Amino acid sequence: MKHNFGAGPCILPQEVFEEAARAVVNFNDTGLSILEISHRSKEFEAVMAETERLVRELLAVPHGHSILFLQGGASTQFAMVPMNLLPPGGKAAYLDTGTWASKAIKEAKKIGDVSVVASSSDANYTYIPKGYEVPGDAAYFHYTSNNTIFGTEVFETPQSPVPVVSDMSSDILSRRINVADFGLIYAGAQKNMGPAGVTLVIVKDELLGKTGRTLPAIFDYQPHIAAGSMYNTPPVFSIYVSMLNLRWLKAKGGVDVIEQENIIKARTLYDEIDRNPLFRGTAAPEDRSRMNVTFVTENKEHEAPFLELAKERGLVGLKGHRSVGGFRASIYNALSITGVNALVDAMQEFEEQNK
Structure with a gap:
């Protein structure tokens, strides 16, 4: 998938x-x-x-x-x-x-x-x-x-x-x-x-x-x-x-329902970024987007291996824009919480591999 x-x-x-x-x-x-x-x-x-x-x-x-x-x-x-x-x-x-x-x-x-x-x-x-x-x-x-x-x-x-x-x-x-x-x-x-x-x-x-x-x-x-x-x-x-x-x-259920789903998706991913010592968010916490979650690896050498792991796990489109590098997870309306959880699982797996 x-x-x-x-x-x-x-x-x-x-x-x-x-x-x-x-x-x-x-x-x-x-x-x-x-x-x-x-x-x-x-x-x-x-x-x-x-x-x-x-x-x-x-x-x-x-x-x-x-x-x-x-x-x-x-x-x-x-x-x-x-x-x-x-x-x-x-x-x-x-x-x-x-x-x-x-x-x-x-x-x-x-x-x-x-x-x-x-x-x-x-x-x-x-x-x-x-x-x-x-x-x-x-x-x-x-x-x-x-x-x-x-x-x-x-x-x-x-x-x-x-x-x-x-x-x-x-x-x-x-x-x-x-x-x-x-x-x-x-x-x-x-x-x-x-x-x-x-x-x-x-x-x-x-x-x-x-x-x-x-x-x-x-x-x-x-x-x-x-x-x-x-x-x-x-x-x-x-x-x-x-x-x-x-x-x-x-x-x-309309915009009100999807807004609550988007809040949950964004919170789930940002919580993992803040918890996981291998990753770091790039945007000021008070201004973090719910739609485009930008983050980097603390060690630049981890960037390519994580992208490879993500690819193996069916996670596509995560590479950051060429002008900023790192990663960008766009979690628009149609991306389910299942997709966000799959990304969190991959980040935790990568953490285990690099202890």
């Missing part, structure tokens, strides 16, 4: 894979594959409607917020956000907490003025900055809620006098949030929502159309809203599999 700790594209529930596989051959008894069905067909329109309905239900998205399913990943949103929310001559505020936050900052600077309110780059992004102030004259404040590479997470929505924008690519649907606190949320699907290829955007309608910019339609949220995420051909298969995964999450 394989336990997939990959950071993304990542694990999805087995029943989702099985249903998606059937649809690749014959979608809903249409005699057509989901890969070839028209996005204008009534069958796919029903998929789109259900996917939006499930997102709205699971996240309690309030009236006045539109839900979009776009392409281009979170990286496209790095540019679309300032294009749509930052007026010429205006300023946007950003919190720098890791690689993806810094990339978002870099892209926003191509559109307009950016104020970086705080950064944890001084400690290789191993903590979340505290005590910063968001300028009241900013058009919006942007932060990345979970940092996949460095293993930190922001659990409380930052206080801000201006609309809050968050990249939630790696922790969306893993815990309860109050969507009303945000002007815009965006998230690549390939962590907790579905496969790579679709990006979720939740935006407060009243924020749009106020910058005075004339944008290419493909980079303007409003045409996408008007067309129901079908301004151009949508990523049909990715949306369909996301729908299946959202069904699975709803059947489990």
Whole structure:
């Protein structure tokens, strides 16, 4: 049995894979594959409607917020956000907490003025900055809620006098949030929502159309809203599999239930990291991510042997990002406590071997 700790594209529930596989051959008894069905067909329109309905239900998205399913990943949103929310001559505020936050900052600077309110780059992004102030004259404040590479997470929505924008690519649907606190949320699907290829955007309608910019339609949220995420051909298969995964999450009891499971999984793994003398966590304890657990061996020479043992035990995707090394266990929604326990067992076995 394989336990997939990959950071993304990542694990999805087995029943989702099985249903998606059937649809690749014959979608809903249409005699057509989901890969070839028209996005204008009534069958796919029903998929789109259900996917939006499930997102709205699971996240309690309030009236006045539109839900979009776009392409281009979170990286496209790095540019679309300032294009749509930052007026010429205006300023946007950003919190720098890791690689993806810094990339978002870099892209926003191509559109307009950016104020970086705080950064944890001084400690290789191993903590979340505290005590910063968001300028009241900013058009919006942007932060990345979970940092996949460095293993930190922001659990409380930052206080801000201006609309809050968050990249939630790696922790969306893993815990309860109050969507009303945000002007815009965006998230690549390939962590907790579905496969790579679709990006979720939740935006407060009243924020749009106020910058005075004339944008290419493909980079303007409003045409996408008007067309129901079908301004151009949508990523049909990715949306369909996301729908299946959202069904699975709803059947489990929703976000509140999965949040408690995620707390238990993270606590189990962090407890072993803190107990085992061969390993050490890299993120500040108060900012440790529940989604991406980063750790290293105390002895660098143990790194390769542990990865080999993990491979033998069916634990895949544990090697840390190339920029930081060590290990990264991504424990997204679909990874069960069984997988976490298998990793803990391997760590304890490695400890016994190296006494």
